[in-house]
Amino acid sequence: MSALFEARGLSKSFPGVRALSRVDFELRPGEVHALMGQNGAGKSTLVRIITGAERADGGEMLLAGAGYSPGSVHEAQLAGVAAVHQEVGLIPRLSVAENLLLGRLPRKWHGIDWRAARARAREMLAPFGLDIDVARPLAEFPVAVRQLATIARAIARDCRVLVLDEPTSSLHGRGVATLFGVVRGLRARGVAIVFITHFLDQVHVISDRITILRNGERVGTWEAGSLSRVELVSQMLGRTLVAAPMADRAAAEGGQRCDSVLRIRGLARAGVLAPLDLEVGRGEVVGFAGLLGSGRTEAAELIIGVRNRGAGTVEVHGRPVPAGSPRAAIDAGLGLCPEDRQADGIIPGLSVADNITLVARRGLARWGFVSRRAERALARRLAGELGVKAANLDVPMRTLSGGNQQKALLARWLANAPEVLILDEPMRGVDVGGKAEIERQIAGLARAGMGVVLISGEIDEIARRSDRAVVFRDRRAVGVIARDGLTEDALVRAMAGGEGGRE
Ligand SMILES: Nc1ncnc2c1ncn2[C@@H]1O[C@H](COP(=O)(O)OP(=O)(O)OP(=O)(O)O)[C@@H](O)[C@H]1O
Numbered sequence: 001m002s003a004l005f006e007a008r009g010l011s012k013s014f015p016g017v018r019a020l021s022r023v024d025f026e027l028r029p030g031e032v033h034a035l036m037g038q039n040g041a042g043k044s045t046l047v048r049i050i051t052g053a054e055r056a057d058g059g060e061m062l063l064a065g066a067g068y069s070p071g072s073v074h075e076a077q078l079a080g081v082a083a084v085h086q087e088v089g090l091i092p093r094l095s096v097a098e099n100l101l102l103g104r105l106p107r108k109w110h111g112i113d114w115r116a117a118r119a120r121a122r123e124m125l126a127p128f129g130l131d132i133d134v135a136r137p138l139a140e141f142p143v144a145v146r147q148l149a150t151i152a153r154a155i156a157r158d159c160r161v162l163v164l165d166e167p168t169s170s171l172h173g174r175g176v177a178t179l180f181g182v183v184r185g186l187r188a189r190g191v192a193i194v195f196i197t198h199f200l201d202q203v204h205v206i207s208d209r210i211t212i213l214r215n216g217e218r219v220g221t222w223e224a225g226s227l228s229r230v231e232l233v234s235q236m237l238g239r240t241l242v243a244a245p246m247a248d249r250a251a252a253e254g255g256q257r258c259d260s261v262l263r264i265r266g267l268a269r270a271g272v273l274a275p276l277d278l279e280v281g282r283g284e285v286v287g288f289a290g291l292l293g294s295g296r297t298e299a300a301e302l303i304i305g306v307r308n309r310g311a312g313t314v315e316v317h318g319r320p321v322p323a324g325s326p327r328a329a330i331d332a333g334l335g336l337c338p339e340d341r342q343a344d345g346i347i348p349g350l351s352v353a354d355n356i357t358l359v360a361r362r363g364l365a366r367w368g369f370v371s372r373r374a375e376r377a378l379a380r381r382l383a384g385e386l387g388v389k390a391a392n393l394d395v396p397m398r399t400l401s402g403g404n405q406q407k408a409l410l411a412r413w414l415a416n417a418p419e420v421l422i423l424d425e426p427m428r429g430v431d432v433g434g435k436a437e438i439e440r441q442i443a444g445l446a447r448a449g450m451g452v453v454l455i456s457g458e459i460d461e462i463a464r465r466s467d468r469a470v471v472f473r474d475r476r477a478v479g480v481i482a483r484d485g486l487t488e489d490a491l492v493r494a495m496a497g498g499e500g501g502r503e
């Protein structure tokens with residue numbers, strides 16, 4: 001079969017980093033081509049070059065046999081190459097409809113035709129099964145909805161090549177199935193799709209071929225059916241796989257569990273969360289499970305005070321945490337690693353080291369001044385342990401690959417060593433090795449007495465990592481599953497509304 005797109009010998013360097021070296025990459029019409037590799041392997045760089053967001057230093061590209069070297073994203077779009085990038089490029093303050101139709105809002109003889117715009121936006125979302133009020137600001141919707149909206153916007157244009165850079169990082173279950181349905185439809189129309197993900201389960205489900213990058217080099221390209229999962233991971237890591245160093249369930253061995261670090265009574269807010277009672281013990285990992293919009297993230301936001309609570313109390317070690325002030329909550333010993341790292345987490349222009357020590361600085365300064373040396377040593381240690389890949393720790397955070405930003409963000413909270421750490425989707429965009437290391441770190445901190453709340457849409461992650469799980473449904477905690485009964489099956493049943501949880 002002849003290639004629709006071809007890249008030959010693409011190279012790209014950034015100060016101190018060779019992001020791509022002489023990479024060949026080919027796309028056939030009507031194929032889903034998975035692009036795999038560890039954090040920092042060069043995946044996003046490659047697709048940014050293909051979509052005109054970045055220029056290669058060397059090499060050439062062909063689209064349908066003709067020379068292709070887009071000078072901008074717009075130029076690439078005109079040639080039929082569209083992309084959904086890892087870091088969603090939407091404007092939260094604007095309505096869903098405006099975001100979907102940005103630059104293409106339908107006009108009437110004077111001004112914008114809002115009725116037509118809303119109708120068009122609803123049409124665009126229909127294939128994704130999203131029936132939402134498109135006149136509302138995008139910011140009001142969960143990350144997963146925002147992610148689907150970006151994809152809807154990208155495929156609304158006629159495209160021959162569609163790049164999806166981690167489109168499923170915030171999607172679970174039904175969202176993924178819906179997306180895959182849409183992708184298969186495009187494939188049937190002859191569109192070539194590049195699909196980047198860190199969810200190994202998804203690769204074989206959706207892709208026809210797989211290309212693996214390692215340290216900026218192409219390792220190879222395989223028919224998906226001919227590459228087993230173990231081989232895939234081995235090729236990504238560049239070594240044969242030994243049993244993954246998965247830490248055991250946090251399991252601070254019995255005994256210490258009795259005194260609670262976090263005590264929540266009647267925490268609620270109308271329309272956001274029904275009254276929640278919860279205690280988290282020293283060294284305990286409590287999972288928050290539930291479908292999208294079930295209230296798990298909202299509960300975290302009320303605990304830390306990102307959202308103002310309507311009622312209830314939160315105590316850390318018996319000390320009350322004031323409402324509505326994340327600063328005060330952090331001082332009281334709480335930490336929240338948020339779901340949306342771009343909006344609430346990283347500071348893109350600040351160095352990696354500063355991003356890591358941002359919160360801990362207050363702790364380090366306890367004796368009147370911040371020792372720059374202590375700060376750097378801390379940043380260096382955590383970056384090393386979590387495997388943050390960066391040219392050095394002085395480069396701006398925005399130059400790190402997505403997964404490495406996530407690791408650095410997590411390092412920030414680990415640096416602060418809070419009494420209770422709430423992690424909302426901490427593995428988002430993190431590669432296999434990174435996941436194992438993060439799990440190890442969390443288990444270590446729990447052993448040292450920290451209480452952990454782990455929010456995740458990955459049921460297996462909750463089942464494997466937590467000592468106890470609270471199941472949320474329709475914005476209320478509908479049940480608690482104790483460790484003995486904590487299986488994926490029990491979680492699914494409780495989330496869906498069957499038995500398996502105590503009402
Ligand atoms: N604008 C930039 N300035 C400096 N370095 C950069 C820039 N963009 C990327 N890099 C570096 O290039 C390398 C490849 O990054 P890239 O984003 O392509 O990785 P990735 O494979 O997409 O990883 P992830 O799975 O974490 O998203 C990384 O070392 C990254 O730090």
Ligand SMILES: [Mg+2]
Nearest residue numbers: 044086401402
């Ligand atoms: Mg990337």
